[in-house]
Amino acid sequence: RLFQTHIDIVDDFDQDLIEQLLVLAKKHDFMIFEDRKFADIGNTVKHQYGNGIYRIASWSDITNAHGVPGEGIITGLKEVGLPLGRGLLLLAEMSSKGALTYGEYTTQTIEMARRNQDFVMGFITQRCINEHPDEDFIAMSPGIGLDVTGDGLGQQYRTPRQVIVESGCDLIIVGRGIYGKGRDVQAEGRRYQEAGWSAYQERISQ
Numbered sequence: 001r002l003f004q005t006h007i008d009i010v011d012d013f014d015q016d017l018i019e020q021l022l023v024l025a026k027k028h029d030f031m032i033f034e035d036r037k038f039a040d041i042g043n044t045v046k047h048q049y050g051n052g053i054y055r056i057a058s059w060s061d062i063t064n065a066h067g068v069p070g071e072g073i074i075t076g077l078k079e080v081g082l083p084l085g086r087g088l089l090l091l092a093e094m095s096s097k098g099a100l101t102y103g104e105y106t107t108q109t110i111e112m113a114r115r116n117q118d119f120v121m122g123f124i125t126q127r128c129i130n131e132h133p134d135e136d137f138i139a140m141s142p143g144i145g146l147d148v149t150g151d152g153l154g155q156q157y158r159t160p161r162q163v164i165v166e167s168g169c170d171l172i173i174v175g176r177g178i179y180g181k182g183r184d185v186q187a188e189g190r191r192y193q194e195a196g197w198s199a200y201q202e203r204i205s206q
C-alpha cells in the first residue's frame, strides 16, 4: 500500500505532521509517495528534494519527476535519494486531457529510466511500459474513477479494470474517488481496493 502526499498544499505543515505520518506508515504498513513532480535542473532539484522546509527525501520513500530537463534531473535526485534507499518514478504519460507526454518525449523518458535502474523504479503511466523480459518497472496510474469520467479541470478517469486488465498497469492512484466531497472515505477506500484487486486477479489469470 502506498500513501500519496502533496506536502506543499498542507496549510499547517510542521515537522510533527511528518513524525505522525511516519508512525502511521509503520503501524499500518504503507509506503509514502510525495507527488512532487520535480521538473528542474539536477542541481536545483537536489536541493528541493533534500532541503527546504519539507526535506522530502528524509521521509518520503518514493517521489516522481518529469523527464523534460534531461537526465541531469535523475542524477541530481539520485545523489540525495540513493544513499537513503529511496526510489524515483518518471512521468511517462500523464492522465490529463491534452497532456504533452506522448511520442518521442515518452520514448526518451523511458530510455532515461532504463539507464538509471538503480534509482528509477517505475513510471507514472497509463499503460505497462516493460518491453524486455528482464524489465520490471512498476506502472502506477492516476486518473482512476468508478463513477465519473472527468473533473472539469482536464483530469480524465478510467476504471481500475481498464487500467489494470486492459492497459497492464500495476497500481492505481485514487484521490477524490475516495475522499471527494460527500464520500464515505472508508467505504470508498474498500471499494477501490477491491476493484483494483479483482482486476489484478483477472489479469494474472489470463
Ligand SMILES: O=C(O)c1cc(=O)[nH]c(=O)n1[C@@H]1O[C@H](COP(=O)(O)O)[C@@H](O)[C@H]1O
Pocket (backbone or CB within 6 Å): 004, 006, 035, 037, 064, 093, 094, 095, 096, 124, 142, 143, 144, 155, 173, 174, 175, 176, 177
Ligand atoms: O503524478 C501523479 O500522481 C499524477 C500524474 C498524472 O498524470 N495525473 C494525476 O492525476 N496525478 C496525481 O494523481 C492524483 C489524482 O487525484 P484524483 O483526480 O483526485 O483521483 C492527484 O494527486 C494528481 O496530482
